[in-house]
Amino acid sequence: MTTPAHVAQSLADTSTLVRRTLLRYQRQPDALVILLIQPLIVLLLFRYILGGETRQPDYVEYLMPGIFALAVITGSVTIGVGLAEDVSSGLVDRLRSLPIGRSTFLAARAVTDVAKNAFIITLVGALGVAVGFNIVGSAPNVILAVVLLLALGWMFAWLSMAIALWTGSVEATQGCAFLIALVFSFASSGFAIIATMPSWLRPIARANPVTHVDDAVRTLTTTVHGSAGHDTLTSLTSIAAVLAIMIPLAITRYARLAR
Amino acid sequence: MGGIECQALRKVYGAVQALDGVSFAVDTGKVLALLGSNGSGKTTTVRILTTLSTADSGSARVAGKDVVREAADVREAIGLTAQETVIDRFLTGEEHLGLIAQLRHVPRHRRGQEVATLLAELDMGEASRARVGGYSGGMRRRLDIAASFIGQPAVLFLDEPSNSLDPHSRSRLWRAIRDRADDGATVLLTTQYMEEADALADHVVVLATGRVIATGTPSELKDEIRGRVVELTLANRGQEEKAAAILQADDIRPSTGESVEVLNFVLLRSGPPLLAILQRLQAGGVNVSDVIVRRPTLDEAFLHLTKKAEVIPEPETEPLRATP
Numbered sequence: 001m002t003t004p005a006h007v008a009q010s011l012a013d014t015s016t017l018v019r020r021t022l023l024r025y026q027r028q029p030d031a032l033v034i035l036l037i038q039p040l041i042v043l044l045l046f047r048y049i050l051g052g053e054t055r056q057p058d059y060v061e062y063l064m065p066g067i068f069a070l071a072v073i074t075g076s077v078t079i080g081v082g083l084a085e086d087v088s089s090g091l092v093d094r095l096r097s098l099p100i101g102r103s104t105f106l107a108a109r110a111v112t113d114v115a116k117n118a119f120i121i122t123l124v125g126a127l128g129v130a131v132g133f134n135i136v137g138s139a140p141n142v143i144l145a146v147v148l149l150l151a152l153g154w155m156f157a158w159l160s161m162a163i164a165l166w167t168g169s170v171e172a173t174q175g176c177a178f179l180i181a182l183v184f185s186f187a188s189s190g191f192a193i194i195a196t197m198p199s200w201l202r203p204i205a206r207a208n209p210v211t212h213v214d215d216a217v218r219t220l221t222t223t224v225h226g227s228a229g230h231d232t233l234t235s236l237t238s239i240a241a242v243l244a245i246m247i248p249l250a251i252t253r254y255a256r257l258a259r
Numbered sequence: 260m261g262g263i264e265c266q267a268l269r270k271v272y273g274a275v276q277a278l279d280g281v282s283f284a285v286d287t288g289k290v291l292a293l294l295g296s297n298g299s300g301k302t303t304t305v306r307i308l309t310t311l312s313t314a315d316s317g318s319a320r321v322a323g324k325d326v327v328r329e330a331a332d333v334r335e336a337i338g339l340t341a342q343e344t345v346i347d348r349f350l351t352g353e354e355h356l357g358l359i360a361q362l363r364h365v366p367r368h369r370r371g372q373e374v375a376t377l378l379a380e381l382d383m384g385e386a387s388r389a390r391v392g393g394y395s396g397g398m399r400r401r402l403d404i405a406a407s408f409i410g411q412p413a414v415l416f417l418d419e420p421s422n423s424l425d426p427h428s429r430s431r432l433w434r435a436i437r438d439r440a441d442d443g444a445t446v447l448l449t450t451q452y453m454e455e456a457d458a459l460a461d462h463v464v465v466l467a468t469g470r471v472i473a474t475g476t477p478s479e480l481k482d483e484i485r486g487r488v489v490e491l492t493l494a495n496r497g498q499e500e501k502a503a504a505i506l507q508a509d510d511i512r513p514s515t516g517e518s519v520e521v522l523n524f525v526l527l528r529s530g531p532p533l534l535a536i537l538q539r540l541q542a543g544g545v546n547v548s549d550v551i552v553r554r555p556t557l558d559e560a561f562l563h564l565t566k567k568a569e570v571i572p573e574p575e576t577e578p579l580r581a582t583p
Contacts, residue, residue, distance in 0.1 A: 009364070013361075013362060016358065016361045016362060017362075020347070020350070020358055023349065023350070023354075024347070024349050027349045027390075028349055089343070089345055090341055090343040090345040091345045091347075093311055093341060093345075094339070094341060094345045095362075096310075096311055097309050097310065097311060097334060097337065097339040097341075098334060098359070098362045098363060099331065099334040099335040099362075099363060099364060100362055257311075
């Protein structure tokens with residue numbers, strides 16, 4: 001039976017493991033730098049090559065939500081790769097032999113991912129401003145946009161952890177992570193207007209949760225009085241639906257690892 | 260009861276029968292050595308007893324708790340050193356032990372002292388503030404072992420703990436294991452080093468192809484050979500083949516000892532008298548300059564038992580208790 005004491009202990013254990021991972025980023029900052037390189041390159045390519053081609057001065061305003069989403073998705077799917085490495089190295093076994101809850105390690109990883117993504121969003125935002133991104137949304141709207149991006153990252157973190165635990169292979173997780181980041185980021189309204197896409201791709205792009213986050217973040221950050229109620233609600237609903245499947249899948253698989 | 264008891268454990272991985280009815284028990288405060296060749300089922304047994312895996316059938320209790328139904332309680336009671344050393348490279352040794360102490364829920368006021376004591380006990384004092392990434396294999400192994408001692412667990416599982424350790428560190432480890440058993444902890448140790456089992460174990464269980472093929476104290480296992488080991492030193496080199504041919508007439512198959520002119524063989528109590536063998540060698544023109552007759556080592560007993568098991572599998576299904 002779960003008692004308040006169990007919950008408190010579980011939170012304390014999660015906090016211990018979160019501090020461990022944050023310490024790792026602090027001592028090995030190159031891991032964070034690598035995560036920033038991809039969105040930075042995509043930002044510069046799209047801003048100065050495609051942006052120039054479209055001759056739209058406000059293309060950067062359109063582009064930045066897609067870059068934010070790409071950054072958090074790329075960062076979050078790597079969590080699965082790290083988990084697959086921990087499983088194959090035996091670290092997960094060591095933790096599973098300790099008196100901590102079965103979901104504690106996964107929860108700690110996902111919480112760490114939120115902290116990491118908050119840092120990445122800040123840096124990508126600064127880079128965006130440097131290349132002409134003009135944030136005009138109100139402070140509450142900008143905060144809501146950040147929350148949506150963090151929720152999106154949280155969803156991809158659990159998705160990639162579920163994949164890592166079910167495939168049990170670093171290589172397979174890496175392949176899936178790359179594919180997921182690519183498909184979800186680009187088959188969305190992040191980089192191009194959906195109406196310009198081939199007809200077969202449009203329904204996929206419209207159903208993609210990333211599209212709703214992109215649209216909501218765009219409205220919340222680039223308009224003064226914009227209302228993103230519908231996209232915000234749709235984003236949160238679709239993220240919650242994916243999490244409702246992925247969290248139990250990951251935790252169940254973690255508990256039964258190598259049985 | 261803080262001991263271990265398992266009953267008819269079976270486990271299949273695909274087409275491989277990893278465990279086939281393994282049963283044994285060990286009382287509180289005793290050291291049990293689980294011996295066996297690679298793939299004999301030692302690690303599978305440890306994984307089941309430490310709740311990392313589940314048996315297909317059979318049951319097990321550790322520290323009085325069922326490993327499946329009361330897995331969380333079992334994890335509160337155990338410390339595990341796995342076969343592979345697993346430590347975060349970016350932490351210092353001290354931080355690593357501190358992290359494990361927190362996760363083992365050692366009270367805050369005791370953590371620092373316990374970590375410092377363990378670091379000193381396993382001779383890690385100087386390096387404890389350096390990051391683990393710079394440690395040698397032996398230092399990492401010692402740190403990994405120290406981590407399993409955190410929180411003074413009632414039952415310790417040490418899966419080949421001496422791997423990568425030099426003789427000095429191994430000796431310290433043996434003392435640390437003995438101290439914990441003297442303090443009441445139950446220890447299950449798997450090892451490839453027979454002298455380690457001989458030095459530490461109160462009781463030995465030998466596994467082969469997932470079955471218990473022998474059990475007893477190290478002394479009892481040595482007596483399983485029912486004979487003595489004879490070491491013959493030939494007076495002249497080049498007579499080894501001739502000597503071997505003469506010995507084979509008595510169904511004795513010698514092996515070469517420390518040097519080519521030394522022949523070792525097991526002389527069973529039911530075999531011919533040693534004097535008769537020596538006379539036959541002399542009559543055949545083979546001169547012997549020295550004869551040593553000794554009790555078999557645990558190494559020789561292990562080889563004898565596992566070789567015998569390849570011919571006649573002997574499954575054990577009844578629990579075999581390590582007696583005080």
